[in-house]
Amino acid sequence: MVTNPLISVCVPVYNHGRFLSDCIESVQEQTLADWELVICDDCSTDETAEVAQRYAAKDPRIRYMRNDQRLGMSANLKRAADLGTGKYLKILCSDDWLTPRCLEVLSGLMEKHPGVVLATSAEVYSDEVGTPLQVQFLFGERISIISGDVMLDRMARGSGFGGNSSFMISTSAYHEIGGFDSNLRYAGDYDLAARLCRSGNYLHTDEPLFYGRSHSESSTAQNPKLLLDVLDSFEIPGKIYQPRRFLNRDWRRYQMLTALLTARYLLNIALQYLRGNRSYATKLRDTILEHGNLLLGIPFLAVHIPIRLYNRLTGKHRPISRPAEPWMISPSARRGAIN
Numbered sequence: 001m002v003t004n005p006l007i008s009v010c011v012p013v014y015n016h017g018r019f020l021s022d023c024i025e026s027v028q029e030q031t032l033a034d035w036e037l038v039i040c041d042d043c044s045t046d047e048t049a050e051v052a053q054r055y056a057a058k059d060p061r062i063r064y065m066r067n068d069q070r071l072g073m074s075a076n077l078k079r080a081a082d083l084g085t086g087k088y089l090k091i092l093c094s095d096d097w098l099t100p101r102c103l104e105v106l107s108g109l110m111e112k113h114p115g116v117v118l119a120t121s122a123e124v125y126s127d128e129v130g131t132p133l134q135v136q137f138l139f140g141e142r143i144s145i146i147s148g149d150v151m152l153d154r155m156a157r158g159s160g161f162g163g164n165s166s167f168m169i170s171t172s173a174y175h176e177i178g179g180f181d182s183n184l185r186y187a188g189d190y191d192l193a194a195r196l197c198r199s200g201n202y203l204h205t206d207e208p209l210f211y212g213r214s215h216s217e218s219s220t221a222q223n224p225k226l227l228l229d230v231l232d233s234f235e236i237p238g239k240i241y242q243p244r245r246f247l248n249r250d251w252r253r254y255q256m257l258t259a260l261l262t263a264r265y266l267l268n269i270a271l272q273y274l275r276g277n278r279s280y281a282t283k284l285r286d287t288i289l290e291h292g293n294l295l296l297g298i299p300f301l302a303v304h305i306p307i308r309l310y311n312r313l314t315g316k317h318r319p320i321s322r323p324a325e326p327w328m329i330s331p332s333a334r335r336g337a338i339n
Contacts, residue, residue: 002035002036002060002061003085004085004086005034005035005036005061005085005086005087006032006034006035006086006087006088006107007032007034007035007036007086007087007088007089007090007103007107007168008035008036008037008038008083008084008085008086008088008089008090008171009027009035009036009037009038009090009092009098009103010038010040010080010081010083010084010089010090010091010092011023011024011037011038011039011040011080011092011093011094012040012042012073012076012077012079012080012093012094013039013040013041013042013044013048013052013094014041014042014043014044014048014073014076014094015044015045015046015048015217016044016046016048016094016095017044017046017047017048017049017050017051018046018047019094019095019213019215020039020048020051020052020094021051021055021331021332022097022130022330022331022332023092023093023094023095023096023097024037024039024051024052024055024062025097025331025332026097026098026099026100026102026211026330026331027092027098027103028055028059029100029331030098030100030101030102030103030104031100031101031103031104032103032104032107035061035086035090035103036061036062036063036084036085036086037059037061037062037063038063038065038080038083038084039052039056039062039063039064039065039080039094040065040067040076040079040080040083041064041065041066041067042067042070042071042072042073042076043066043067043069043070048094049064049066052064063083065079065083067079071182072182073185073186074180074181074182074183074184074185074186074188075182077091077164077180077182077188078179078180078181078182078188081169081174081179081180082179084171086171087170087171087172088106088107088110088168088169088170088171089167089168089169089171089174090102090103090106090167090168090169091164091165091167091168091169091189092164092165092210093164093165093212095213095215096165096210096211096212096213097210097211097213097330097331098209098210098211099124099208099209099210099211099328101207101209102121102209102210105121105205105207105209106119106121106168106205106209107168109143109203109205110168110170110203113145113201113203115200115201116145116170116200116201116202116203117148117169117170117173117196117197117199117200117201117202118161118167118168118169118170118173118193118196118197118200118202118203119167119168119169119202119203119204119205120137120161120162120166120167120168120202120203120204120205121137121166121204121205121206121207121208121209121210122135122136122137122138122205122206122207122208122209123135123136123137123162123165123166123208123210123211123212124208124210124211124212124324124328125211125212125214125321125324126211126212126213126214126328126330127213127214127215128213128214128215128216129330129333130211130213130329130330130332130333131329131333132211132324132325132328132329133324134321134322134323134324135208135321135322135323135324135325135328136319136320136321137162137166137319138206138319138320138321138322139204139206139320140206140320141206142205142206142207143203143204143205143206144203144204144205144206145201145202145203146201146202146203146204147201147202148196148197148198148199148200148201148202149197151193151194151197151202152194152197152198152240152241152253153253155194155197155237155240155253155257156237156241156252156253156254156256156257157256157257157260158257158260160190160193161189161190161193161194161197161202162189162193162204163189163212164188164189165210165212166209166210167189167192167193169192169196170196170200173196173199173200174192174196176199177192177195177196177198177199178195179192180192184232184235184236185232186232187232187233187236190232190236191232191236191239191240194236194240195240198240208328211328211330233261234258234261234287234291234292235291237253237254237257237258237261238254241253241254241257255293255296258292258293258296258297259293259296259297259300260297260300260304261292261293261297262288262292262293262294262296262297262298262300263297263298263300263301263303263304263305264304264308265284265287265288265292265297266288266292266297266298266301267301267304267305267308268281268284269281269284269285269288272284
């Protein structure tokens, strides 16, 4: 076990044994060697334990932990991050992997800008076998440093912060805010990023530093709707934008975001009914009736519908992306090329 590493790479895993070698080897191939790798296994029933233990037996920087009982996705993510002992926490989903410069670049940027509590990077979006498809999550600048307050304003307008595998986090800031919320079903990363922005600044680099793998067992592939209209979307603004006094900044942020969400959901209800997905539309309607901001969301439809139609017709709803480059392949693909 490594004591006082600069970076703890925190990997929650459940039944991703077939992807885990790429994940682990990408950490071992880092240009910066001052790290520990914490693998937290949520009672996998596949080859996860065997793969992780094989690497841990040969590399003292790797710690493999297995939960006594299933915790679920969010709670296992929290446990993995809570076990990290480094100055920085690099979150890495077990089906994703890092580019060789990831830890060096992100930690170097955070050391240079001590007010930053959360750093993210562009992503190489890949298919199930690790073939790179495109580079995405681009801001259009090599380095962007944005104050936490501005990020919370952007959140109120519907923007996000990236996902778990893009995150490098100040460990002290992580513990100050209580870490991940294990009660959230899907959007724990969104919630954590927003709470971090309450305590410091955000940094993003357009250098692609991790690979996000799309595959048949990911939550978005199994049911994309789960991540479009989850209840987390309303719960998180309610706790982030506090204290809300009438007309203060957080009150305005909360009203703006919940009105936007409500208008989007209302339009989705109509679209799902037209597509024949009536059961889903009914559940969505019930969510809106219980949690939506109908007072502002209904009038906001007059703005939301033409904007959404314009974006769809012009393609402006699509995020900035660029083609992948030949070097962007997985460790397993490189082994195959060598063999």
